[in-house]
Amino acid sequence: MSSPMSRRGFLGLALAGVTVAGLSACGGEGGGAAGVKKGGAELSKKLVLPTFTAAKIPTPDLPVDAGQDPAYLKYPTELIKSVATPPGDGKKITSLTQTWDVAPPSPADNAYLQELNKALGSEWSMNIVVGDGYPDKFNAIIASDDLPDLVWFPPNQGLQRVPELLAAKFHDLTPYLTGDAIKKYPNLANLGDVAWKSAVTDGRLHGVAVTYSKFGQVFCVNQDYWQPVGGATFTSADDFLEKTKQLLDVKKNKYPLEPSYVNHVHMFSQWYGAPNLWRLEGGKLTHWYETPEYLAAVELAVKAFKANLFWPDPALATIKDKVANGQIGAYVESFPGFINDAKTQKYDLGAIVPFAATPSSKPVYNAGLGSVGFTAISNKVDKARIETLLGVLNYLAAPFGTEEYQLVNFGVEGTHFTNEGGDLVFTDKGKAEVPTTWQPLSFVLNAPSALFMPGQPDRTKLVHEFQTKVSPMLQQRVTTGHFSDTYTQKIGELTTMASDTIVDFVTGRKPLSEWKSFVKKYMDKGGNAMKAEYEASIAKG
Known part of the structure; x- marks a missing residue:
């Protein structure tokens, strides 16, 4: 499964007030989508969520017939390639994100990030808030109007007037993501309704959902x-x-x-x-x-x-x-x-x-929120580049069992990890570079949950059994997607x-x-x- 966010990170996304500079004082109660035209077709007045299409992944070792996460007792021997060519355009991609770990090594000293840049076809540059203080940094950047390409909107740090902010300073991604339009990005189409509902604001999709476990406490x-x-x-x-x-x-x-x-x-x-x-x-x-x-x-x-x-x-x-x-x-x-x-x-x-x-x-x-917020694309980005950035996010969303997931979550075999009898084990270099770089990256976009516990198949079965029992009684939050x-x-x-x-x-x-x-x-x-x-x-x- 994805490298786990620490419990401190998960529970420590503290609520803090943020005053968004330069926006009107009108309410941000959410609402329905107005008609949006693309190619002559008007989207429904009520938002159509992205069409779910299951990604191609290695066959799980345990059933997934009741809403469980795909579960593997051993790491797959044959991985699937989910992205044919590097999605980037050779230009730098900037992002605002956070980590609850230590800051990663600098790009010049970070072989993991260098390999990821090659695979993406663009240089990834993260402005990272270490520990507390994300709302303050977020507010300062919004006020300066010097926005990076990608900005993470956490669900529970008290960001205010979000609908007005998104309408004023970020691209509306609704035409690119709703219904069958999402099929251009197969890994994003695999995220599912639970995650996507959490990315709806004011009846529109201004961002890509950062998926997280749908299971609660x-x-x-x-x-x-x-x-x-x-x-x-x-x-x-x-x-x-x-x-x-x-x-x-x-x-x-x-x-x-x-x-x-x-x-x-x-x-x-x-x-x-x-x-x-x-x-x-x-x-x-x-x-x-x-x-x-x-x-x-x-x-x-x-x-x-x-x-x-x-x-x-x-x-x-x-x-x-x-x-x-x-x-x-x-x-x-x-x-x-x-x-x-x-x-x-x-x-x-x-x-x-x-x-x-x-x-x-x-x-x-x-159920939990099913996500840790969403990532929006700044209107400083030329519209012609939106699909490139969505392609990059599609790469980062590659599920467990794909070549892309392995690179994003473990790095390069022999350099960052070794495969020991079907279990991937970090080298010292991997321990130093991958988790510290992965965590801020995962707040920008993350892969859907999967169950895999190296060397502990019985514990994988334990969690899978719990999911099997609680899935039929899973109760979602009815206010998800409303502001x-x-x-x-x-x-x-x-x-x-x-x-x-x-x-x-x-x-x-x-x-x-x-x-x-x-x-x-x-x-x-x-x-x-x-x-x-x-x-x-x-x-x-």
């Missing part, structure tokens, strides 16, 4: 911990409570749950069938805090806290060590974190599949307020009788405005 377990109660499988919320109580052993310092109260409420909410942030019915939205299902999840967390099921120190920083030695039974992780743990952790890793909390509950599994200015301006403040208050409820510092007043406060402070903006956008298409 995972309730991970050390399976050995749960063996005394027959494993980490449950028939109801009451059954879960009863079994966790049996496993609690304060004298031996053994607790069933890590102390991440809000994450646990999220896991519990899936068992009751709560929405994925918003529920859409008849054109009207309901926030998950407004639903009885989410309140039931909070109530379950309160019962768990009263029963002393959480590790007693909420500031615990070494969770995995305590899971490994049998002191903590379960913890919540991002899906990429689950993959990383499958690769690195030695304990008998497993995951709790959502189940019906009550006889009337319909369990769900909440709310209030969200960008208020979500950081609202999230902090809500998280702190939910912790107060779970730990008993606030009585549950105050839940309704908390929800009213949340909605009054921004929830209702978000709801109205999203509903208006959804109504327009």
Whole structure:
């Protein structure tokens, strides 16, 4: 699979406000696409997403019949060539991106980047923000009007007035990407609806989706911990409570749950069938805090806290060590974190599949965004060059099992990696050059997820089995592809307020009788405005 973004990188895309200079103060609530003519044909007023066409890849070793990622138990012996000729035009390609790793070696000292430039047919030049500070850099570049060719728009760093910004300073890529037009770029056509929906803004496609796992948080377990109660499988919320109580052993310092109260409420909410942030019915939205299902999840967390099921120190920083030695039974992780743990952790890793909390509950599994934003093409780029840049992005999107994926993710065999019995292993030079260059590159464009864990086929099977079980209950976010200015301006403040208050409820510092007043406060402070903006956008298409 793609070289994994670190958990810090995934979770550390912090919300931060950005004021975009030079744009009008009109709202950015999203909306439907106006007609766009290309070759005499008018696109539908409601946006047509790019037509999905599965890329040619080596046959996966495990089934992909339920929405799972392609899974390989060994690295393919015969790779597929997905791009016939270098797509570049010989000119420099500039981009703005970010890394949560260290900065890569300079281009002159970076053999990996030099080989990639040859394959692309252009020199790739990245303006990289290392660590925090991407919104500040983004804002400064927008204000200077000295835009690079390609600019990454992250989904959760608080960029404001995005529709106006895209309309003012970036090319509308809708005519190049929607419907069958995408077929000119086969690897981009392979990204799928989940990713592309996250790239829609104001009813148009102003960028290319940077695909990421569609699977959300995972309730991970050390399976050995749960063996005394027959494993980490449950028939109801009451059954879960009863079994966790049996496993609690304060004298031996053994607790069933890590102390991440809000994450646990999220896991519990899936068992009751709560929405994925918003529920859409008849054109009207309901926030998950407004639903009885989410309140039931909070109530379950309160019962768990009263029963002393959480590790007693909420500031615990070494969770995995305590899971490994049998002191903590379960913890919540991002899906990429689950993959990383499958690769690195030695304990008998497993995951709790959502189940019906009550006889009337319909369990769900909440999908993630399916992307880490999108990459837009600056209007400083001549229109005649748009298709060249899309061709370069098409190269970077090549899936696992292709020659292009191998070069982008591993470099050159013999220089950056060796093939040891079907497993690709980085050389010292590869370790120094590839991951540090790949990460900022992957925020510009990334390949779709695939499952491959070198030398660990059983762990690949474990993750594949989890995907097989949760795929039928996957619940997408209904607001994906719709924009709310209030969200960008208020979500950081609202999230902090809500998280702190939910912790107060779970730990008993606030009585549950105050839940309704908390929800009213949340909605009054921004929830209702978000709801109205999203509903208006959804109504327009």
